Amino acid sequence: xxxxxxxxxxxxxxxxxxxxxxxxxxxxxxxxxxxxxxxxxxxxxxxxxxxxxxxxxxxxxxxxxxxxxxxxxxxxxxxxxxxxxxxxxxxxxxxxxxxxxxxxxxxxxxxxxxxxxxxxxxxxxxxxxxxxxxxxxxxxxxxxxxxxxxxxxxxxxxxxxxxxxxxxxxxxxxxxxxxxxxxxxxxxxxxxxxxxx
Amino acid sequence: xxxxxxxxxxxxxxxxxxxxxxxxxxxxxxxxxxxxxxxxxxxxxxxxxxxxxxxxxxxxxxxxxxxxxxxxxxxxxxxxxxxxxxxxxxxxxxxxxxxxxxxxxxxxxxxxxxxxxxxxxxxxxxxxxxxxxxxxxxxxxxxxxxxxxxxxxxxxxxxxxxxxxxxxxxxxxxxxxxxxxxxxxxxxxxxxxxxxxxxxxxxxxxxxxxxxxxxxxxxxxxxxxxxxxxxxxxxxxxxxxxxxxxxxxxxxxxxxxxxxxxxxxxxxxxxxxxxxxxxxxxxxxxxxxxxxxxxxxxxxxxxxxxxxxxxxxxxxxxxxxxxxxxxxxxxxxxxxxxxxxxxxxxxxxxxxxxxxxxxxxxxxxxxxxxxxxxxxxxxxxxxxxxxxxx
Numbered sequence: 001x002x003x004x005x006x007x008x009x010x011x012x013x014x015x016x017x018x019x020x021x022x023x024x025x026x027x028x029x030x031x032x033x034x035x036x037x038x039x040x041x042x043x044x045x046x047x048x049x050x051x052x053x054x055x056x057x058x059x060x061x062x063x064x065x066x067x068x069x070x071x072x073x074x075x076x077x078x079x080x081x082x083x084x085x086x087x088x089x090x091x092x093x094x095x096x097x098x099x100x101x102x103x104x105x106x107x108x109x110x111x112x113x114x115x116x117x118x119x120x121x122x123x124x125x126x127x128x129x130x131x132x133x134x135x136x137x138x139x140x141x142x143x144x145x146x147x148x149x150x151x152x153x154x155x156x157x158x159x160x161x162x163x164x165x166x167x168x169x170x171x172x173x174x175x176x177x178x179x180x181x182x183x184x185x186x187x188x189x190x191x192x193x194x195x196x197x
Numbered sequence: 198x199x200x201x202x203x204x205x206x207x208x209x210x211x212x213x214x215x216x217x218x219x220x221x222x223x224x225x226x227x228x229x230x231x232x233x234x235x236x237x238x239x240x241x242x243x244x245x246x247x248x249x250x251x252x253x254x255x256x257x258x259x260x261x262x263x264x265x266x267x268x269x270x271x272x273x274x275x276x277x278x279x280x281x282x283x284x285x286x287x288x289x290x291x292x293x294x295x296x297x298x299x300x301x302x303x304x305x306x307x308x309x310x311x312x313x314x315x316x317x318x319x320x321x322x323x324x325x326x327x328x329x330x331x332x333x334x335x336x337x338x339x340x341x342x343x344x345x346x347x348x349x350x351x352x353x354x355x356x357x358x359x360x361x362x363x364x365x366x367x368x369x370x371x372x373x374x375x376x377x378x379x380x381x382x383x384x385x386x387x388x389x390x391x392x393x394x395x396x397x398x399x400x401x402x403x404x405x406x407x408x409x410x411x412x413x414x415x416x417x418x419x420x421x422x423x424x425x426x427x428x429x430x431x432x433x434x435x436x437x438x439x440x441x442x443x444x445x446x447x448x449x450x451x452x453x454x455x456x457x458x459x460x461x462x463x464x465x466x467x468x469x470x471x472x473x474x475x476x477x478x479x480x481x482x483x484x485x486x487x488x489x490x491x492x493x494x495x496x497x498x499x500x501x502x503x504x505x506x507x508x509x510x511x512x513x514x515x516x517x518x519x520x521x522x523x524x525x526x527x528x529x530x531x532x533x534x535x536x537x538x539x540x541x542x543x544x545x546x547x548x549x550x551x552x553x554x555x556x557x558x559x560x561x562x563x564x565x566x567x568x569x570x571x572x573x574x575x576x577x578x579x580x581x582x583x584x585x586x587x
Contacts, residue, residue, distance in 0.1 A: 044228045044231070044232055046228075046232075058234065058235060058236050061228075061231060061232060062230075062232045062234040063231055094231055094234040095234045095235065095236045096234040096236065098234070131227060133227050133230060133231055134223075134230055135223050136223035136225070136226065136227035136230055137223075137227070170226055170227055172226060174223075177223065177226050179226075180225055180226020181226065182226060182228040
């Protein structure tokens with residue numbers, strides 16, 4: 001597990017060093033993205049019982065592979081970094097055929113070490129998500145880390161493949177529900193279309 | 198810029214607090230409910246109708262079925278027809294008949310057929326003893342009795358007849374008991390003992406298999422009246438202006454649980470009259486209509502095994518000294534042993550094979566076969582779904 005991670009980080013650092021000298025963007029450049037794809041419920045950790053449920057299906061996270069769609073806007077504050085936000089809609093059917101939904105909306109910070117025809121955006125997000133399943137619903141925190149590869153066949157339009165990790169905590173104020181406080185993780189796999197200017 | 202940021206942060210924080218508090222209505226944590234979710238079984242049970250020898254009859258959303266345990270085969274007895282599903286059914290083991298109630302264009306229709314599904318006829322009599330013509334069939338119970346609403350022969354409206362069907366001649370609904378003159382009241386619930394709905398009407402007797410019922414009525418304004426009956430008399434349970442979820446009796450004491458989670462106790466009524474049950478404890482739980490309430494006694498303690506509305510609590514056991522209606526009353530969530538598969542299920546019907554051995558039919562998760570060895574600790578077993586014996 002450690003080796004591939006080290007290799008990816010090394011590659012990113014090297015690519016950053018290689019291409020840092022020729023930025024494509026200026027301060028004020030903008031990115032508009034439309035994203036669709038799937039989400040894989042990866043784990044749920046219950047703080048009270050210290051119980052870690054990993055994977056899809058019954059007796060695990062209880063969820064199946066789902067779908068996600070979102071839009072984002074970012075503006076470059078330096079030639080290599082951009083700030084902005086994203087809002088999306090995610091759904092996963094539970095094993096009991098009921099629907100789990102999440103509407104994340106969050107501030108997004110991206111670093112693009114490789115720019116031009118091929119780009120590697122590395123993003124982190126922090127914000128909120130409205131989540132709902134059966135009789136439970138709450139607004140909660142949301143954070144993510146995503147990495148992608150974007151190909152620009154022309155000057156403005158590009159397509160990307162992205163993945164990463166979402167973290168959605170559940171903190172209940174109700175005493176009876178505090179024992180169920182948890183942290184859920186999802187792995188998104190998405191394709192996006194980006195317009196840059 | 199700073200002011201705008203502060204505004205955005207304040208609004209989002211308030212929204213967070215608002216929606217987080219919404220989860221207070223949830224029965225369990227959101228991700229906990231997800232992790233405990235169960236795959237639905239394709240069978241949507243409505244009622245375990247009864248047992249005839251090695252055959253089990255049950256009602257689902259698709260119709261009436263017969264499961265033959267000796268051949269391990271399930272056959273359709275009566276398939277539901279569009280717009281006319283079977284709501285309730287009764288198995289007459291003496292005459293090998295199934296009586297069932299369907300919606301016949303806005304009115305309840307009663308049908309009768311043989312247990313193999315042949316000879317289906319509609320019962321057409323318009324005679325209900327002690328009621329004027331124009332009465333309305335309200336319910337067919339699993340013990341073969343009917344609840345009929347109408348005006349009695351001296352003109353008292355909103356009268357309720359508990360009757361049994363007599364083939365005749367003349368064919369009619371014969372009175373067991375009549376509760377007349379409840380102006381403004383309509384039926385809220387007819388409660389029977391969990392697992393023993395198919396027992397005959399009578400004072401509780403686990404040798405002759407008789408059990409009493411409670412009929413609850415409510416006005417449009419939300420006032421409740423409750424009547425205990427053993428088929429010979431009605432006895433009003435007073436000072437209980439709440440909706441009842443279930444009850445249990447051992448023939449000496451009567452225990453009632455309201456939907457808002459209050460436990461009441463009383464001696465079993467011996468004749469007509471009225472009694473005000475004694476409040477025993479606020480159980481701090483919500484109960485569904487016709488909740489599962491199954492009692493067992495051991496070592497001088499009575500345990501009421503219940504299913505609350507808290508989805509991810511398997512079973513909720515309420516314990517107190519035998520035949521007392523005073524504190525202390527203890528409660529405990531049981532999620533192992535006999536209760537191990539009861540979380541996140543909705544119990545729709547139960548059938549007692551023998552004391553402590555039950556078939557539990559659920560709305561979406563199939564049928565379970567549970568054996569309760571020790572109600573207080575959870576000791577026992579649970580098989581299924583769809584892996585049961587008779």
